[in-house]
Amino acid sequence: MKVKRYVVNALPEALPMIRNELGVDAIILNTKEIRVGGFLGMFGKKKTEVIAAIEAGSKSAPTPKSPPRPQPAKQPTVSPSMMASIGAMSSTAVAEQQTMKEKQLIQEATVQFAPDVTEAVRVSPAAAYEVLTGVQQQQQQSSADNRKPRMTEEELITEIRDMKQWIVRMSKQQKLETRPEALQALQDRLHEQEVSQKLIDQLIEEIEGRLEVSDLSNPTTTVDRSTVWLIAEQILLDWLKDFEASVIGRDTHVIHFVGPTGVGKTTSIAKLAAEQTLKLGRKVGFITSDTYRIAAVDQLRTYATILNVPLEVVFSPSEVSRAFRQLEDRELIFMDTAGRNFRNELYVSEVNSLLQTDRRSETFLVLSLTGKYADMSSVAENFAKYGIDRVLYTKQDETNACGAILNLALEQGLRPTYIAYGQTVPDDITTFKVASYVSQLLGASQ
Structure with a gap:
């Protein structure tokens, strides 16, 4: 293949040069705008670089002719009238050559980009060149668009899902x-x-x-x-008919209390222990592992002294068995645990290692109704992995919203057991009653 480079002012100037030097079968490989001359890359003139080529051995390629042998030239005698005739013939030849160039440009554009340039060809070679340039730019843009990544199937499904959700929201809004x-x-x-x-x-x-x-x-x-x-x-x-709370059974031996910091676990233990001791006459004992919070042990010890019940303190899971042996004569044992950030599952598993898992034990998750529902749900979800499904709610008197009880019951299956609504021991606590709760949730109709 023979390849040749041309630097011209515009593409039409290169077409006759290519035809004359490479033949009518030559093809244009590439065209681009370049700058020639100037100083340090500036002030250069715009030029067009054209790369053309033709297959070797093509019949249309011009065959170089051997120059004729030089013959001794005779000096003809030319009259003035002959000089005028020769001038007229030269002007006609130049005009014919220019016409041939225009026709060649039209033919090149028509063959390469037909039928897009057909109409422009009827007007003028300049119009054909403009259309030729436009078609080239259009082809380059189309090629760039084809190189852009197409939307994947997953992206298409996501877009359809978003559109469906938008339609549903609009329908609900209208309703x-x-x-x-x-x-x-x-x-x-x-x-x-x-x-x-x-x-x-x-x-x-x-x-x-x-x-x-x-x-x-x-x-x-x-x-x-x-x-x-x-x-x-x-x-x-x-x-909520299946969520009616039952009181602590006579066969229950151990009740564990777990939950975040500051929700009122220790006070709730004192309330329930007082109820079991003073009202039901059961022998009660306390165990606490809450050695993280300052004065937590002292608080429970004060309640134990008032109720006249024994208290055991454990510092590690290995001491739990020892504490239960010390309280084996007790009918009911309340075990307090340290409040931690129970949105972290590591702390949940740590507390769970302290709990007894026999059939005579129960575990109450203690949650405050003043907390955010998202946090309460996160804590409850982590404890639910260990089979804990009973909840004691506190601080009902400090909030007007109690919808979290309904949410956790119906969405996560957590059973409400007791509702605490004050600091007075042992009065400010009651078992969960569905009818009372629904009445409080709905309020008055007027």
């Missing part, structure tokens, strides 16, 4: 705008109680299904608030 005032009021109440949106939607849907209204989407439809509250109460009672 909320046309919802009767009573249902909207119920939803606002549950939001105030920090009930999860999933449970709110489920409850509203069941209420709408039970209401004998032909078209709830009609803004003019009126629904009685007391009716809505009554239906909601019935549904919630049905949801």
Whole structure:
């Protein structure tokens, strides 16, 4: 293959040069704009570099002719009239050669980029050149687009899922705008109680299904608030019917208390111990492993002194067996554990190593209703891995929101056992009653 480089002002100038030197079968391999001359890369003139080539042995390639042998030239005698005729013939030849160049440019553009340049060719060679340049740029842009990475199947699925979720949200929003005032009021109440949106939607849907209204989407439809509250109460009672708490059984020997720092584990132990000792007459004992918090042992020791019950302190899992042997004559043993950051599963497993796992033991997870639901859920989820499903809620008197109890019960299966609502020992604690809780959750209908 014969390859040749041309540097011209514009592409049309290179076409006749290529045709004359390489033949009509030559092809243009590449064109690009370059700068020639200048100083330190600046002030250079714009030029076009054209790379053309033709296969070796092509029939259209011009065959170099051997120069004729020089003959002694005769000095003809030319008259003035002949000189005028020769001048006229030269001008005609130059015009014909220019016309041939234009035709060649048109032919090159038409063959290479037809039919895109056909219309431009009818106008002028300059128009053909403009179209030729435009088509080249378009092809380069198309090639660059083809090199761009296409959307993967996973990205396409994600985009479709996002679009579906957006449509669902818009549909829900439209439905909320046309919802009767009573249902909207119920939803606002549950939001105030920090009930999860999933449970709110489920409850509203069941209420709408039970209401004998032909078209709830009609803004003019009126629904009685007391009716809505009554239906909601019935549904919630049905949801929580299996979560009614039972008192501490007579056959229970050990109750462990676990939970984050500052939720009221020690005070809750004192309340329950006082109930079992003073009201039920059971022999109670205390064990504590809360040696991290300052004065934690002293606090429980004070309660033990007041109730006249023994107290054992353990500093490691190996001492737990010794403590139980010391209290083997006790009917019921309450074991206090150190509060830690139980969103960390390592601390959860550490506390779990202290717990007795026989059939006569129970473990209460202690949570404060003043905490954020997200944190409570995270703690509960870590303890649920070890089979802990009973919860004692504290500080009900310090908050107006109690929706977390419903959320943890229905979403994670945690059973409420006791509700503590003050600091007075042993009075400010009661067993969990479903009816009382639902009444508090819904509040008054008016």
